[in-house]
Structures are given as C-alpha cells and as structure tokens.
Amino acid sequence: MSSAILDNPVAVRRAAMDLLARREHGRVELVRKLRQRGATDDLIDPALDRLTEEGLLSEARYLESFIRYRARSGYGPVRIREELTQRGLVRTEIEQALADSGIDWAEQLADVWQRKYAGQLPQDMRERAKQGRFLSYRGYPLELISKLLRGRLND
Structure with a gap:
C-alpha cells in the first residue's frame, strides 16, 4: 500500500476501493482504516456514501x-x-x-467437537466442564453444548 496522503476526495475514494478490493469491509472499519491513513471525516463520509450508493460498499x-x-x-x-x-x-x-446465514449451528458445533475430542463424550464432570468451556469459548450457545455433551444433540 502506498503511503499517499489522503487529503482529497479522489485519494480517499481510491484508498477505500483498494481496501474493498481485498475483502468486504463494514463502514465503521473502513472509516477507522482511512482515519489511520490520515483522511478526515469530511472527506471520508461523502466518499463512503457514494461507494454505498454505487453498491461497492455493502454492510x-x-x-x-x-x-x-x-x-x-x-x-x-x-x-x-x-x-x-x-x-x-x-x-x-x-x-x-x-x-x-442458513448455517446449522448444531451441526457446526458437532463438527468442531468431533475434530477436537474425536467424538468422545466426557466420562466425568471435570472432562465435561473442560469440553463445555472449550465449546463455550468458541461461541456456541450453552443449551446446544449441554445437549451435545449429554449425547442428545438431535433431540
């Protein structure tokens, strides 16, 4: 990335488009990155509004x-x-x-658990707590984790 000075609308737009070309970004994230590169809000906001209107920036x-x-x-x-x-x-x-999203979170949970614990249900409370903490840290709902660790995920 060039360290061009973002002091005009064209430079701000180009920098925003460069970031969007790499991957999708949210507006808040783009604002932060453009500010870090020296752009001011009075240049950022109109540029991002225009990119949104053109369909190039989509939350x-x-x-x-x-x-x-x-x-x-x-x-x-x-x-x-x-x-x-x-x-x-x-x-x-x-x-x-x-x-x-259409994601089946129960199926996803089962896959993560299968990879980590090779399908071995916990044999005692300590192991159950350990598996539960791991899955909870990964961001799965406690209700699903509890069902899984009781062997009842499909109920």
Missing part, C-alpha cells in the same frame, strides 16, 4: 462474508455476534444476518 455483504468466514473457522453464533458488535455493527442487522 449486508460484509456481514454475510464475515459470518461465513468465522463459521468456517469453527466459531459459533455467540462469538460471531460479539465480534460484529465490537466492530460497531447494528445489533438488529447482525441478528438478521445470522438468521439468514
């Missing part, structure tokens, strides 16, 4: 892509929701994107 696409990526990496909806909230996205939009 919905960003949410969809982020959720898919994190889910593929073995993370559950609780953790993904938290990460998106920390990135400044709107809670209702996050909830909608999670609902629309």
